[in-house]
Amino acid sequence: xxxxxxxxxxxxxxxxxxxxxxxxxxxxxxxxxxxxxxxxxxxxxxxxxxxxxxxxxxxxxxxxxxxxxxxxxxxxxxxxxxxxxxxxxxxxxxxxxxxxxxxxxxxxxxxxxxxxxxxxxxxxxxxx
Amino acid sequence: xxxxxxxxxxxxxxxxxxxxxxxxxxxxxxxxxxxxxxxxxxxxxxxxxxxxxxxxxxxxxxxxxxxxxxxxxxxxxxxxxxxxxxxxxxxxxxxxxxxxxxxxxxxxxxxxxxxxxxxxxxxxxxxxxxxxxxxxxxxxxxxxxxxxxxxxxxxxxxxxxxxxxxxxxxxxxxxxxxxxxxxxxxxxxxxxxxxxxxxxxxxxxxxxxxxxxxxxxxxxxxxxxxxxxxxxxxxxxxxxxxxxxxxxxxxxxxxxxxxxxxxxxxxx
Numbered sequence: 001x002x003x004x005x006x007x008x009x010x011x012x013x014x015x016x017x018x019x020x021x022x023x024x025x026x027x028x029x030x031x032x033x034x035x036x037x038x039x040x041x042x043x044x045x046x047x048x049x050x051x052x053x054x055x056x057x058x059x060x061x062x063x064x065x066x067x068x069x070x071x072x073x074x075x076x077x078x079x080x081x082x083x084x085x086x087x088x089x090x091x092x093x094x095x096x097x098x099x100x101x102x103x104x105x106x107x108x109x110x111x112x113x114x115x116x117x118x119x120x121x122x123x124x125x126x127x128x
Numbered sequence: 129x130x131x132x133x134x135x136x137x138x139x140x141x142x143x144x145x146x147x148x149x150x151x152x153x154x155x156x157x158x159x160x161x162x163x164x165x166x167x168x169x170x171x172x173x174x175x176x177x178x179x180x181x182x183x184x185x186x187x188x189x190x191x192x193x194x195x196x197x198x199x200x201x202x203x204x205x206x207x208x209x210x211x212x213x214x215x216x217x218x219x220x221x222x223x224x225x226x227x228x229x230x231x232x233x234x235x236x237x238x239x240x241x242x243x244x245x246x247x248x249x250x251x252x253x254x255x256x257x258x259x260x261x262x263x264x265x266x267x268x269x270x271x272x273x274x275x276x277x278x279x280x281x282x283x284x285x286x287x288x289x290x291x292x293x294x295x296x297x298x299x300x301x302x303x304x305x306x307x308x309x310x311x312x313x314x315x316x317x318x319x320x321x322x323x324x325x326x327x328x329x330x331x332x333x334x335x336x337x338x339x340x341x342x343x344x345x346x347x348x349x350x351x352x353x354x355x356x357x358x359x360x361x362x363x364x365x366x367x368x369x370x371x372x373x374x375x376x377x378x379x380x381x382x383x384x385x386x387x388x389x390x391x392x393x394x395x396x
Binding site for chain 1: 201203204205206230234235237239240242243244246247250251254257283302
């Protein structure tokens with residue numbers, strides 16, 4: 001529904017969860033699991049590239065106590081939340097992820113990979 | 129001044145070449161990528177009074193003692209990077225990082241290397257903060273050209289072809305100041321007439337072909353440039369009178385490696 005001005009009613013247009021919110025929710029339990037030591041954080045940037053607007057959601061493992069931050073994966077989208085591309089720093093890459101359920105499956109694979117396990121273990125041992 | 133040799137040896141026991149390079153260029157630190165564990169290189173370099181330095185398996189690192197390399201912890205996915213505190217004769221301390229980028233055949237999209245390099249620079253920033261300086265040098269086979277987004281982007285390695293931007297060593301990105309590296313390889317790419325114009329030759333049958341690729345690179349924090357004489361950075365296409373290239377000027381992988389070595393100096 002349009003408001004009285006020229007802009008669309010943004011309360012309606014933005015009521016869906018965005019990718020940043022989905023990712024923060026999916027990764028959020030890491031902090032509880034590590035007694036507050038490691039956080040899963042999301043920084044989002046916009047890129048008005050040659051092929052149209054895209055958003056990159058940089059998902060990092062953070063140890064706030066020592067000011068450490070390390071990229072785990074990027075989630076790349078166009079103007080809409082889906083389809084999405086997931087690119088892990090370890091090289092795994094998945095394109096055309098159509099919805100949140102599929103995204104969760106891809107993220108679960110990366111979270112439970114040997115590379116991520118080794119990284120988490122290292123952070124706990126060194127910063128715990 | 130310490131001299132460094134960087135070479136992707138393609139998992140081959142190229143000890144005769146490595147030893148000749150060490151002698152000819154008075155090398156103090158040998159940095160080998162795609163090193164085969166247990167290779168005869170270790171024995172040959174030990175005979176030259178080099179000792180192996182602790183590293184990930186894919187790297188072979190040796191020092192003759194003029195530069196002390198102390199491993200520092202950095203967990204990078206797939207063990208594709210290694211970090212050391214480097215201390216030279218002057219007592220100056222630096223951070224040396226070795227990298228082997230995700231390969232271009234199995235990971236053709238540049239954004240995989242962008243994410244990999246960002247993970248590495250996150251660790252670099254952590255250690256620079258912890259050790260209190262930015263005298264950092266990163267060397268390796270990045271599997272990326274100097275102009276690829278993974279190398280240039282602030283989301284990736286953030287290594288650019290300028291030493292400073294209006295006197296600064298960082299630039300604004302996404303609302304925050306982001307440190308960059310200086311990449312001297314820009315000035316070397318295409319400088320030679322053919323052989324040695326970059327470090328790797330790869331020719332497919334696509335419409336657009338670069339043919340020569342500068343996959344092996346050394347990038348430097350602007351804060352370390354005072355101790356990094358740029359004119360000492362060279363791509364080596366021959367050892368003594370023996371070429372590392374075939375009669376067509378292509379890296380001779382039957383006799384040596386499909387990559388050409390790089391030598392550089394670092395005044396530590």
